[in-house]
Amino acid sequence: MVAKRDYYEVLGVERSAGEREIATAYRKMAIKYHPDSNGGDPDAVERFKEAAEAYEVLNDAEKRARYDQYGHAGVAGSAGQYEQVGDIFEAFGDILGTGLFGDMLGGRRGRRQRRGADIRCDVTLDLEEAAVNTVKTVTFSRSRACGSCDGKGTRPGSSLERCRRCGGEGQVAQQMGFVRVQTTCPSCEGSGTMIADPCGDCAGAGRVAGNVTIDVSIPAGVDDGMRVRIPGEGEPGPSDGPAGDCYCFVSVRPHKLFQRDGQHLIVRLPITYTQATLGAKVEVPTLSGATELTIPKGTQAGEVFRLRNNGMPDPRGRSGRGELLVQTYIEVPRKLGREQRDLLQQLAELERTEVTPERTSFLEKLRDYLTGGDATEEADA
Numbered sequence: 001m002v003a004k005r006d007y008y009e010v011l012g013v014e015r016s017a018g019e020r021e022i023a024t025a026y027r028k029m030a031i032k033y034h035p036d037s038n039g040g041d042p043d044a045v046e047r048f049k050e051a052a053e054a055y056e057v058l059n060d061a062e063k064r065a066r067y068d069q070y071g072h073a074g075v076a077g078s079a080g081q082y083e084q085v086g087d088i089f090e091a092f093g094d095i096l097g098t099g100l101f102g103d104m105l106g107g108r109r110g111r112r113q114r115r116g117a118d119i120r121c122d123v124t125l126d127l128e129e130a131a132v133n134t135v136k137t138v139t140f141s142r143s144r145a146c147g148s149c150d151g152k153g154t155r156p157g158s159s160l161e162r163c164r165r166c167g168g169e170g171q172v173a174q175q176m177g178f179v180r181v182q183t184t185c186p187s188c189e190g191s192g193t194m195i196a197d198p199c200g201d202c203a204g205a206g207r208v209a210g211n212v213t214i215d216v217s218i219p220a221g222v223d224d225g226m227r228v229r230i231p232g233e234g235e236p237g238p239s240d241g242p243a244g245d246c247y248c249f250v251s252v253r254p255h256k257l258f259q260r261d262g263q264h265l266i267v268r269l270p271i272t273y274t275q276a277t278l279g280a281k282v283e284v285p286t287l288s289g290a291t292e293l294t295i296p297k298g299t300q301a302g303e304v305f306r307l308r309n310n311g312m313p314d315p316r317g318r319s320g321r322g323e324l325l326v327q328t329y330i331e332v333p334r335k336l337g338r339e340q341r342d343l344l345q346q347l348a349e350l351e352r353t354e355v356t357p358e359r360t361s362f363l364e365k366l367r368d369y370l371t372g373g374d375a376t377e378e379a380d381a
Helices: 007-011 019-032 042-058 061-075 085-091 273-278 338-353 357-371 373-380
Strands: 119-125 134-145 171-176 179-184 207-218 227-230 246-252 259-261 264-271 280-286 289-295 304-307 324-330
Touching (some): 134 246, 264 280, 273 280, 289 304
Antiparallel strands (some): 134 207, 227 246
16 A cells, blocks of 8 residues: 655645645646646546645644644544545535636636726827826717616516526536536526526617716827726626726827937927038027027038937836937028128138148049049059
């Protein structure tokens, strides 16, 4: 005769383990060695039975006390001897659950309420609105309790009847070989009741569609395509279950001046040739109004100036505001007055003799390229 293993060892718990820890350990063992998960392996079946016997003793305060004092001899004859796996489901349906690997709740008292469906609504913002905390009013379609039957689904004057398939238990048992499995009744969906005479307005659903208008708080910095969760504003759950959520999807309109890159804003600033050459102070637009920017002497086209804390906030509140990136470009006039033309011609004459070092270097490279100067030097070398 094979000696029995220590029950605490079987479940993998300490001798000081509490009831919840023991129950959790047993459930893990039951899942691990469940015959359906192990192809009917005989060793797994025996482990499955062994775990059930250990749990029966350690889950009972009186049996556990006798076992702690006298060992297996103290519970001889009182610990269950499970010859069939189906007997285990009969004994511990409350912990193995209503399904094959259900929650640690069983029977009708442990039936979980089903949650209602999530729904969607949409809102469109200007960039200025997206930059600050704002509240928008949205309207969307959602079910509500039927006024004719007060959400019961039955015709006025009639009542619910007990489900004939499950006898009002909400669960049905199926025998799968030597395994007995409890599942939610497909006829009543676990409610234990049936509607024999449905309401004419809602066809027994207990709900009818209707429009809902609510205010949505949208955090500063929200970006195009983000969504805001509104808890409990979705479809109501069946059988008085919890409602789902409503998700408000945000669209942000394109702005005339600013382009967005995450938390940063980009604006292209036109400056004249003289401003770029001599330097200047110019006004730059921001979301909060105009601000002054100093253009240094010799600014080149395409240079970027960063204005801190003038971008968009972080909608999650993890960081501050982004930057405003001011990108300059040289604005070339399409029409010139006589005086402007004369001055530019004088400047052009001057540039022919007084050229910058950078331009001299470029002209030398261009001349060498056209005349093949580099090739000649390589040949001489």
